[in-house]
Amino acid sequence: MSAPAPRLPGRRVGVALTLWVIFLAACLLVVARTTFTTDLSAFLPRNPNAEQRVLVEQLKDGVLSRTLLAAVSGGTPQQRANASLALGTRLRTDAQFESVVNGALDPAQRDRDGALLFRYRYLLSPAVTPAHFTVDGLKASFADTLDLLASPAGLALKPLVNRDPTGEMLRLADVLDAGGHPPVAYGAWSSRDGQRAMMLLTTVASGSDTDAQEHAIQTLRTTFDALHSGLTLEITGAPTFAVDSRAMIKHEVARLSIVSAVLIVTILLFAYRSVTMLGLSLLPVLSGALAGVAAVSLGFGSVHGITLGFGTTLIGEAVDYSIYLFIQSGDATRRGEPHPAARRANRDARLRRWVARAWPTVRLGMLTSICGFSALTFSSFPGLAQLGVYSIAGLVVAAAVTRWVLPALMPLSLTMRDMSGIGDRLARIANAARRFRWIAIAALFAWVLAAVLFHPKPWLNDQLNALSPVTPEAQARDAALRAQINAPDARYMAVVSAPTLDAALEGAEAAAPMLDRLVASHAIGGYETPARYLPSEAAQRSRQDALPAAPDLRARVARAVQGTPFDPKSLEAFISDVDTARNEPLLDAGWLRGTSLGVGVNALVNCSPGRCDALLPLRLPNGPGAREIDAPAVRAALAGLNDTPARITFVDLKGASDSMYDSYMHEAVKLSLAGLVLILALLALMLRSVAGLLRVIGPLAAAVIAVIAGLALAGISLTLLHVIGLLLIVAVGSNYALFFNRNFDRDMPEAITFASLAVANLTTVAGFGVLALSSLPLLRAFGETVGPGAILALWMSALLAPRHTVEQPAAREAGTLPADDPPARSVPSARSDQPNAAREV
Structure with a gap:
């Protein structure tokens, strides 16, 4: 007795x-209230270690993320200096x-x-x-002062001698x-080569x-242009990188979305030859995209531009x-009833x-695609987790709309291209090629x-800048430009962490003697410390x-x-003055507000509730035979100072970024393996056939291996996103x-299936391929x-794939079933079809 035929929702x-x-x-409603971001902090870890935490904080809100370096070039040294001085005068009154x-x-x-x-x-003098x-001590100080008075600088010192002998x-x-x-030329900073006037802006x-x-950078440019100096x-600096990266992300997302959409629309119009069918086919995509953005917004509070860019691939699948x-x-033989x-x-x-059948x-x-994407949702990097949530929500909704909404909206007649001829030719090519599969x-x-x-090249790219949009x-x-002003190397610093600002300053003072010895031994070229200013x-x-008392x-x-x-x-x-200083209230950060000393403290201190970090950037050794900082020696020297309440850590920001990327890569590999295990488990559960499982996984493994080899021959080392992309090949394929x-x-022959897969593959390639x-x-x-x-x-x-024989159900041939009803035994559930296919190999 045949099973009842599946019914439409009716x-x-x-x-x-x-x-x-x-x-x-x-x-x-959710999307209308969503915040869209483009800063790459979404691709920083949620729980960084000590060194990574410094890097993350500097990238987000530290002084490095707020510092601009400007250089005026062209003209004569005096013209450059005059332009720098005029620009500085105007910008100092700008609240930005x-x-x-x-x-x-x-x-x-x-x-x-x-x-x-x-x-x-x-109180300030050490x-x-x-x-x-x-x-x-006073005799020695007085003698030094008298010697200085006799020097060319003595004229400037003379008014202060009696109060500061x-x-x-x-x-x-x-x-x-x-x-x-x-160096200073004509009253303004000059580059070391003398070809630019230099400025630092925070x-x-x-x-x-x-x-x-972006507004601050535009103000800087506009103010400079208003000088009409004829200079360049x-x-x-980090702000320019952030602004340029955002502009690039916006441009890329818009450009790739348009290119992808045009390609997919062209492919679908070729297949359907119907604007109505084209519009209907895009409903699952648009519904899935909205659902993806809403899900990410609800789960993360904002949606990153990279997530939207990756979302263009959702169109393809x-x-x-x-x-x-x-x-x-579709049935091209039954039209015009x-x-x-x-x-x-x-x-x-x-x-x-x-x-019933498909x-x-x-x-x-x-x-299986959801299993692949679901691995990303467990990432400790919010950006990758956003990609996973976006894709899962989008695919589930797209599939649901296809299953329950499109049938209700489908026109009575599918006026679209008959794809059976194209599919038949493709099937013949594939069947012929199967003879040479070996x-x-x-x-x-x-x-x-x-x-x-x-x-x-190496197989794996172990550099974090491999993911950076900065060229x-x-x-x-x-x-x-930083080398031209002898700026501290942004790579190395000592970080003093303590519960309060004052404790952090004490820790910085405790580190100073050791750092001075490292300078004397030429292990480092110098250092900055907020304790100089406060x-x-x-x-x-x-x-x-x-x-002493008066x-x-x-x-x-x-x-x-x-x-x-x-x-x-x-x-x-x-x-x-000395007697007054004996009873002077102690200097604090409030007294420094609005002064250059306050700027110095703010640049070198990061405070949050319960913790304050004093940053001590280190300079590279200079002079003849200059070399890189001996990081292990500096780390060992500072490690001996951790018997104070403050904790002193040597931070190599490049090392921290490499460590963070290493965490990225290890996590990507683990997540990809987890996703693969989920896919295998799902297929094994549904297919219930080892032979069927191998026939499904075999082509996907071959595709992954071929892609890895192709990237290698092209000289492209794998980044963590390539690793995740390999997982997506399995999910999509x-x-x-x-x-x-x-x-x-005969209701759904191989030719029709091949035609549908070919069109689907073209749209997937159009969605993913344009990202290249x-x-x-x-x-x-x-x-x-x-x-x-x-x-x-x-x-x-x-x-x-195995060579198939077309099923000819006896009940249908005997005329016991209506032509429009599917045979019960041929319902292609994965559990029933795959063993049959295995027997036909």
Whole structure:
């Protein structure tokens, strides 16, 4: 007794359409409130280690992410300096910039800095010790001051001598300039080669606020252009990288989406020859895209531009479902029935056959794709997790719309191209090629052997910048300009972590003697520290305690000035200032606000609730025989300082980025293997046949191996996204292998199936393949992998598929079943078809 034929929803069609419309409305509501981002912080780890945390914070909100380096070139040195000075004067009044440094200070800034330094000189000067104010210490200081007065610089010092005979202001100038600065020409910073005037600008906005960074950069350019100097302005730095990357991502996503859409629409119009069918076939895609964006928005709070770019590939796979439905359920031999009821009955019968014969295979293919994408959702990198969630939600919704919505909207007659002739020719080619499948397998082995023998590069790319949208030219230009101002190497730094700012400053002071010894041994060329600009409370109190009371100091001064030109009475102002400093409130960050010292502290301190980091950037050794920093030696030296409350860590940002990328790669491999295991488990559960499982997996494995070898021969080392792309080949290609390993009948012969798979494959290649044209490594990797992989998966599935005999159900031949009803025994569930196919091999 035959099983009942599957039925269309019938009276439940209205319910399905209503639910679909409500679902789309809800998705649109979510999408309308979605925030779209383009900063690459989404591809940074959620739980970084200590070194990676510093890198992540610097990339997001640290001073490195807010610093612009500008260079004025062209003209004469004086013209460049004048342009730099004029530009700096204008930008210092702009609220977008926290600091503008070019070797000159405006008078108001100079006055603020001078007044602060002079008032707190005894709390800031590291020379203030008890010995410094003994009679011998005062004699030595007075003698140094007298020597300086006799020098060419003495004229500038003379007004301060009576109030600062110990030279604390000059000493502070040396301390604050210990980091060095570019040479000065005509009052402005000049590059070391003398060909540019240099500027450093720090924005108020955080590095993750790309809109604000873009506006600040535009303000810089506009202000420079308004000078009409005829010179050229170069700008580099992390903010420019972020702004340029966002513009590139937007451009690439728009460009690739348009190219992909045009190609897919062209393919579908060729197949359907019907605008109505084209519109219907895109409904699952649009529904899936909306669902994907909404799911990511709800799960992550924002949607990254890379996710949208990757979403264009969803078009290539999601549209496959409608292609299978329309081509496989179409019947070019039955058109023009005179009565609508007859046309409706014919359409419904064909749809029932497709639901019974093909939908289980389509559903299993969709589930294998979901297994592949689901591995990404467990990634510790939010960007990859977004890709997984987007794809899963999109594919599920696209498949559901194809199964329950499109049948309700399908016209009574499918007025589209008869694909059976094309499919028949393709089937004959494939059947002929199957006779030489061993030659194809041998060619695959030769291809792989050539890749092993002649691969010109390492198989794996272990550099994080392999994923960066910043061009090598832009990175080289940035490095060259930084070298021109002797900026600290952004790669190396010591990081002092403590619960409070003051504790972090104490830790920085504790590290200073060791760093000084490393400078003396030429292990490093120098370092920056926020403690230069803001000593810890303990250091300030120690210096206050070293200051003698006025009566004692007066007596010591009287003895120290004997035999010198100094008059003890003329130094009463000095004695009064020292006595005031003994009771002066300690200097804190609030006092530094609006001064150059405050800028220095802000640039080298990152504080959040419960933790403060003091950053001590290290300079490379300079001079003859200069070399790289001996990272192991510096790390070992600083490790011995961790017996203080503050924790001192040596950070190699490049090492941290390499470590992070290594984590990326290991995680990608693990997730890909997990996805593959899920796919194998699903297929094994559904097929219940080892032979059937091998016939499905074999072509996919061959396609993956061929793609890896092809990339190797092309000189492309695998990044982690190539690894994920290999998993997607399996996920996408499983649809083809499943269809080629099912039994065919006269209702859905191999030719029609081949035609539908060929069209579906073209749309998939159009969706994924265009990504290979992208200038973004993140997207290009998918195109280079999945594009050719999808083609190979199709043809390998065709070549390695068994030869089929068309089922001729006895009941149908005997006339016991209506022509429009499917035979019960031929329902192509994966569980029933694959063993039959295995017996026919």
